[in-house]
Amino acid sequence: xxxxxxxxxxxxxxxxxxxxxxxxxxxxxxxxxxxxxxxxxxxxxxxxxxxxxxxxxxxxxxxxxxxxxxxxxxxxxxxxxxxxxxxxxxxxxxxxxxxxxxxxxxxxxxxxxxxxxxxxxxxxxxxxxxxxxxxxxxxxxxxxxxxxxxxxxxxxxxxxxxxxxxxxxxxxxxxxxxxxxxxxxxxxxxxxxxxxxxxxxxxxxxxxxxxxxxxxxxxxxxxxxxxxxxxxxxxxxxxxxxxxxxxxxxxxxxxxxxxxxxxxxxxxxxxxxxxxxxxxxxxxxxxxxxxxxxxxxxxxxxxxxxxxxxxxxxxxxxxxxxxxxxxxxxxxxxxxxxxxxxxxxxxxxxxxxxxxxxxxxxxxxxxxxxxxxxxxxxxxxxxxxxxxxxxxxxxxxxxxxxxxxxxxxxxxxxxxxxxxxxxxxxxxxxxxxx
Amino acid sequence: xxxxxxxxxxxxxxxxxxxxxxxxxxxxxxxxxxxxxxxxxxxxxxxxxxxxxxxxxxxxxxxxxxxxxxxxxxxxxxxxxxxxxxxxxxxxxxxxxxxxxxxxxxxxxxxxxxxxxxxxxxxxxxxxxxxxxxxxxxxxxxxxxxxxxxxxxxxxxxxxxxxxxxxxxxxxxxxxxxxxxxxxxxxxxxxxxxxxxxxxxxxxxxxxxxxxxxxxxxxxxxxxxxxxxxxxxxxxxxxxxxxxxxxxxxxxxxxxxxxxxxxxxxxxxxxxxxxxxxxxxxxxxxxxxxxxxxxxxxxxxxxxxxxx
Numbered sequence: 135x136x137x138x139x140x141x142x143x144x145x146x147x148x149x150x151x152x153x154x155x156x157x158x159x160x161x162x163x164x165x166x167x168x169x170x171x172x173x174x175x176x177x178x179x180x181x182x183x184x185x186x187x188x189x190x191x192x193x194x195x196x197x198x199x200x201x202x203x204x205x206x207x208x209x210x211x212x213x214x215x216x217x218x219x220x221x222x223x224x225x226x227x228x229x230x231x232x233x234x235x236x237x238x239x240x241x242x243x244x245x246x247x248x249x250x251x252x253x254x255x256x257x258x259x260x261x262x263x264x265x266x267x268x269x270x271x272x273x274x275x276x277x278x279x280x281x282x283x284x285x286x287x288x289x290x291x292x293x294x295x296x297x298x299x300x301x302x303x304x305x306x307x308x309x310x311x312x313x314x315x316x317x318x319x320x321x322x323x324x325x326x327x328x329x330x331x332x333x334x335x336x337x338x339x340x341x342x343x344x345x346x347x348x349x350x351x352x353x354x355x356x357x358x359x360x361x362x363x364x365x366x367x368x369x370x371x372x373x374x375x376x377x378x379x380x381x382x383x384x385x386x387x388x389x390x391x392x393x394x395x396x397x398x399x400x401x402x403x404x405x406x407x408x409x410x411x412x413x414x415x416x417x418x419x420x421x422x423x424x425x426x427x428x429x430x431x432x433x434x435x436x437x438x439x440x441x442x443x444x445x446x447x448x449x450x451x452x453x454x455x456x457x458x459x460x461x462x463x464x465x466x467x468x469x470x471x472x473x474x475x476x477x478x479x480x481x482x483x484x485x486x487x488x489x490x491x492x493x494x495x496x497x498x499x500x501x502x503x504x505x506x507x508x509x510x511x512x513x514x515x516x517x518x519x520x521x522x523x524x525x526x527x528x529x530x531x532x533x534x535x536x537x538x539x540x541x542x543x544x545x546x547x548x549x550x551x552x553x554x555x556x557x558x559x560x561x562x563x564x565x566x567x568x
Numbered sequence: 569x570x571x572x573x574x575x576x577x578x579x580x581x582x583x584x585x586x587x588x589x590x591x592x593x594x595x596x597x598x599x600x601x602x603x604x605x606x607x608x609x610x611x612x613x614x615x616x617x618x619x620x621x622x623x624x625x626x627x628x629x630x631x632x633x634x635x636x637x638x639x640x641x642x643x644x645x646x647x648x649x650x651x652x653x654x655x656x657x658x659x660x661x662x663x664x665x666x667x668x669x670x671x672x673x674x675x676x677x678x679x680x681x682x683x684x685x686x687x688x689x690x691x692x693x694x695x696x697x698x699x700x701x702x703x704x705x706x707x708x709x710x711x712x713x714x715x716x717x718x719x720x721x722x723x724x725x726x727x728x729x730x731x732x733x734x735x736x737x738x739x740x741x742x743x744x745x746x747x748x749x750x751x752x753x754x755x756x757x758x759x760x761x762x763x764x765x766x767x768x769x770x771x772x773x774x775x776x777x778x779x780x781x782x783x784x785x786x787x788x789x790x791x792x793x794x795x796x797x798x799x800x801x802x803x804x805x806x807x808x809x810x811x812x813x814x815x816x817x818x819x820x821x822x823x824x825x826x827x828x829x830x831x832x833x834x835x836x837x838x839x840x841x842x843x844x845x846x847x848x849x850x851x852x853x854x855x856x857x858x859x860x861x862x863x864x865x866x867x868x869x870x871x872x873x874x875x876x
Contacts, residue, residue: 140668148657346652350710353619353646354669551621553650564583 138359145338145367150374159375160382167386185229185259190219192236193243199270206262208232220250230255232263240271240278314489316429317513320438321484324445324508325477331372331446332453335365336466339457339550348550357547361458362539365450429516437515437524444531445508449473451535451542458549465556480506484513492517502527504534541566571630572597572721572752573618578627580613587613588624589776595721595754595769597632600747602767602784602865603756606873609773611756612649615723618754619646632720642671645719649726649756651710653698660685660694663713670717677716684712688738703730711739715746722746725756740766760866772869774876784865791868795861796842797823799831802853811848816840828856 149155184204188211191197200208209228211219216233223231230251237243247267249255276283339361342348351360456469483500491497492514501511501519507527511519548565549557557565573595580588588610595601605611616622618629620641629636631643654662660681667677685691688708698706707730715722724743728736744766747753755767763770763784771781780787799821802808809830812818819833830853834845842860849855863871 137669137671140665144665148654152656341655345655346648346650347654349621349648350646350651350666350713351669352621353644353648354641354666354671357621547622551616567583 137355138363141355141360141363142367142370145364146370149334149368149371155371155375159378163379163382163386166383167389170386186226187230187232187263188219188223188226188228189232189234190214190216191234193234194236195274196234196267196270200266203262206259216248223250224252229259240275244268244271310489313429313516316434317488317516318485320434320512320516321481321509324442324512325481327372327376327442328446328449328477331368332449333470334372335368335450336453336457337463338364338368339454339546340460340463340466343458343550343553344461352550357550358543361451361454361543361546365447365454369446369450430518433521433524434515437528438512440528441508441512441531444504444528444535447535448504448508448531448538449477451539455542455545455549458546459552459557459562460549461553461556468556476505477509480509484510488513488517493519498523502530504531507531569596570633571595572632573754574630574633575614575618576628576630578614578617578624578629580610580617580622580624586776588617588773590627591773591776591778592627593771593778593781595752597752598747598750599768600743600753600755600766602763602770603754603773604758604763604770604865604869605773610776611773612725614773615646615648615725615754615756618721618723619644642717643720644723645670645714645717645721646723647710647714647725647727649729651707653706653709655698658695658697659701659709662698663709663716666713667716670719672717680716681712684716688712704732704735707731708735708739711742715742715751719751721752721754723754723756726758727755728757728759728762760864760869763865767865770865772872774873777876779876780868780872787868788862791863791871793861793863794836794838794840795819796834796836796845797821797831797857797859797861798834798845798849798855799823799825799828799857800849800853800855801828802830804852805830808849808852811852815848816845822861823857823859825857831857833861 184207186207186209188209189197189200190211190213192213197208197210202208206229211222211231214222219231219233230249233248233250235243235246237246244267249260249263273283276286342351452473456466459469460466480500483496483506487494487496487500488510497510497514500506501514501523508531511524511527515524544566545562571594573593575591575593575595578588578591579586591610591614593603593614603611603614613622617624618636620636620638631637631640653659657665660678663681664674664677667681668674672680682691685694690705690708693701693705693709698709701709711727714724722743727739727743731739740762743753755763757763767784769782770784770787772779800808812832812834816837817835819835821831821833823831825831836842836845846855846858849858
């Protein structure tokens with residue numbers, strides 16, 4: 135046991151003190167943050183060019199209520215005819231000209247407002263103008279009709295159906311999306327972890343083999359401990375990297391949002407908003423949050439830990455065995471191929487089949503097969519999977535883990551001392567009998 | 569004499585292939601034992617079995633009169649033929665790590681290592697990485713790691729390969745010193761002059777079978793061909809030559825001498841002895857050189873393997 139700890143800590147320390155590892159740990163989030171920053175910067179540069187919009191307001195009350203923002207500036211042009219205003223605005227090289235006629239009712243005003251611009255305008259600007267005008271004119275209309283806006287807002291009724299399945303699970307309309315996203319993130323995380331750290335283990339085994347240190351080491355310690363120590367040590371390094379990334383991600387996002395956050399909230403809500411739209415937005419957000427809370431979170435957490443552990447150990451052992459069987463990375467490709475295919479199939483089943491029919495036969499089968507179950511089941515669980523199915527699947531997974539570790543240890547034990555030629559699958563099976 | 573290691577009827581198969589077939593070897597305590605054999609004979613498999621890297625299919629092994637088990641790992645130091653170090657780890661750190669794997673305490677390992685590093689005048693390598701060292705330098709470190717935990721049994725597989733003559737001599741002297749201090753040494757090598765020089769006992773493995781073992785002197789005695797190198801100075805060379813040819817088997821001389829006018833190798837027949845030969849030579853000439861041809865380890869090796 136002491137030697138196992140020794141190996142694990144060496145593997146761990148060796149990984150986390152490795153220059154490449156440190157660099158990738160620190161640079162990956164920096165790189166991602168850099169890209170986000172760059173995109174943010176590009177957007178802000180784009181927005182910094184303030185778009186001047188000249189307004190001819192014949193009603194006398196609309197312009198006062200138009201709100202300029204960081205990117206759009208409304209400018210009163212005075213009393214001109216459409217033709218005159220057009221020429222003036224053009225010579226001023228405005229972005230556009232908003233011409234508002236004064237007519238009887240807000241409805242007829244709304245129908246006659248024109249916007250003239252140099253080129254086809256961007257959707258955001260048109261939306262900005264339209265939504266502002268809509269709000270102003272609606273409010274004006276209410277006033278004319280003697281309708282109390284405050285009263286309307288306070289008396290508005292919101293409906294949100296209480297959805298429930300026959301099993302008594304509560305759902306909402308945003309549930310589907312949240313479940314999909316949540317499942318996708320979990321499955322993806324597992325997939326990445328398996329690949330990144332699995333191949334790290336493989337490389338480490340190949341390195342020991344090609345450096346010929348292996349025979350010295352296995353004369354002191356059982357190959358099984360060396361293999362498992364390597365797997366655990368590398369996983370711990372991986373977890374460390376994930377934690378560092380998590381912390382850095384949090385720091386960077388708060389920095390970025392504090393830089394770009396202010397400029398992105400130009401949508402000022404001083405004007406009384408269109409009541410129904412407003413509530414739709416907030417109820418969607420609320421729906422997301424409640425959908426998230428409604429997820430079987432305890433179940434997800436326990437399942438995630440189990441599937442993460444099982445799935446990772448399963449694949450890590452396979453990667454270790456592959457590393458032991460070959461002399462170099464090129465030879466490893468032959469054995470990596472089927473694994474890559476299986477993992478990608480799992481990912482596709484999880485992404486395409488599960489959202490369609492989370493408890494369908496395809497999704498069920500793939501969540502029992504140990505090589506695909508960690509990913510597929512993790513993507514299914516947010517949609518709700520009967521407990522007994524989960525238990526059977528986890529049992530199958532962990533029995534396979536034991537079996538695969540046993541097989542991998544056999545291949546590892548023989549492989550690390552075999553040099554020269556790339557073994558065939560047939561030979562690998564023969565090694566199991568040695 | 570007590571056997572430190574007693575290998576009893578050990579067999580090992582890899583699928584259809586037999587790596588070792590019913591091999592029994594005894595290695596006396598305190599001896600230097602040469603484990604010889606052509607490439608692929610099964611030496612490495614046997615060494616790996618002793619190191620418990622692989623298990624034998626059948627047969628048993630006693631270490632110091634008790635069945636070989638995991639506790640014996642710290643009693644054995646093994647320098648494999650194919651050896652390396654972690655390229656990215658500092659020399660000192662990895663030497664400590666490897667010593668710890670052999671069950672040494674970290675502090676003790678560090679202390680002992682410092683001594684050895686000073687002895688080999690390589691203290692300034694402590695914080696270097698293997699990639700900065702030459703092959704020979706790395707071999708020195710590997711040698712230190714092998715012997716550091718003061719094992720009862722040292723196993724060297726081609727220990728001198730990769731060393732220049734000066735360092736090879738240095739390592740040889742250290743091995744002899746360790747043997748003098750009580751360590752039993754197993755040598756696996758193809759360099760017969762080292763066997764001749766160092767080994768008291770040998771075992772020869774060929775095609776998975778042990779074909780020969782015992783004290784080197786005894787083996788040589790068994791391999792003697794009753795052949796003598798003679799060189800004489802005589803006035804009647806032709807007569808003497810005829811006489812010798814009539815009585816004995818005459819072979820081409822395999823030695824150098826000066827001041828003679830007749831030299832040859834003389835092989836006695838089974839009923840003849842050297843006294844008669846000396847008498848005959850003495851009567852007819854002046855003996856300049858007379859020596860029994862003792863088979864070299866090399867000859868024994870080649871003969872045994874070819875006749876096997």
